[in-house]
Amino acid sequence: MIVLDRATLKDWGRLLVMRNDPDTVANSFSSKPVTVVEHMRWLRSVIDSETLLFVARDTERGVHVGTGRIDLVSPTPKVAKPARQKSESGRAVTLGTDAAPASAVAGSSYSEAQLSITVDSGQRGHGYGTEIVAALVKAVDGVGEYGGKTWEPLATKITAAVKPTNYASLRAFAACGFLPVKCEDDRIELELTR
Numbered sequence: 001m002i003v004l005d006r007a008t009l010k011d012w013g014r015l016l017v018m019r020n021d022p023d024t025v026a027n028s029f030s031s032k033p034v035t036v037v038e039h040m041r042w043l044r045s046v047i048d049s050e051t052l053l054f055v056a057r058d059t060e061r062g063v064h065v066g067t068g069r070i071d072l073v074s075p076t077p078k079v080a081k082p083a084r085q086k087s088e089s090g091r092a093v094t095l096g097t098d099a100a101p102a103s104a105v106a107g108s109s110y111s112e113a114q115l116s117i118t119v120d121s122g123q124r125g126h127g128y129g130t131e132i133v134a135a136l137v138k139a140v141d142g143v144g145e146y147g148g149k150t151w152e153p154l155a156t157k158i159t160a161a162v163k164p165t166n167y168a169s170l171r172a173f174a175a176c177g178f179l180p181v182k183c184e185d186d187r188i189e190l191e192l193t194r
């Protein structure tokens with residue numbers, strides 16, 4: 001089972017290694033590695049922002065397997081803030097595979113949630129990428145727990161952007177119900193259809 005923990009500054013090392021992995025660099029739209037200084041500046045700004053950055057952990061094997069991110073567009077909350085503001089204690093997002101599917105998404109606070117994923121280079125090809133996408137969708141839908149509490153759905157529209165040559169990522173998103181909605185030479189935009 002995959003559990004998404006909110007990333008903290010303590011995760012800087014594993015996040016840096018995943019960010020500068022050659023395949024991750026090749027598949028990123030910036031297509032270049034980052035320095036430690038750039039990485040720390042980025043991580044601090046993300047932790048202080050509306051973005052939800054997670055580290056994915058396989059609870060059975062007890063290892064970290066990747067990372068997932070939810071960028072929230074039009075962050076003008078009408079009712080609810082992102083999950084972390086509803087939690088005062090723990091930081092774990094526990095999204096069990098038996099969690100009920102989201103039904104109502106009324107009350108969404110953001111116009112769009114953009115997902116991105118990375119699996120540790122030694123853990124690829126075992127289904128973790130697909131599991132992380134599914135867990136991120138549950139997080140957007142407000143299905144699961146966060147520090148023992150639930151939260152309102154964050155957005156109805158869930159998207160991702162992937163390079164056309166990144167077959168593993170395209171297949172992971174496809175397996176979770178995403179369809180291509182805009183195809184350019186260097187970029188495929190995907191949207192979750194329900």
Ligand SMILES: CC(C)(COP(=O)(O)OP(=O)(O)OC[C@H]1O[C@@H](n2cnc3c(N)ncnc32)[C@H](O)[C@@H]1OP(=O)(O)O)[C@@H](O)C(=O)NCCC(=O)NCCS
Pocket residue numbers: 023024027028116117118119120123124125126127128129130131161162163166167168169171172175
């Ligand atoms: C893309 C990535 C997250 C996929 O993670 P993963 O754990 O390897 O993916 P999964 O094991 O869940 O496999 C997803 C699908 O891709 C397929 N796949 C896995 N590796 C593949 C490869 N090298 N080439 C083609 N397909 C591949 C799997 O068979 C599976 O397809 P299926 O569901 O139709 O059987 C991972 O490769 C990665 O971190 N790459 C570098 C960073 C990156 O590209 N991030 C995404 C940016 S949009």
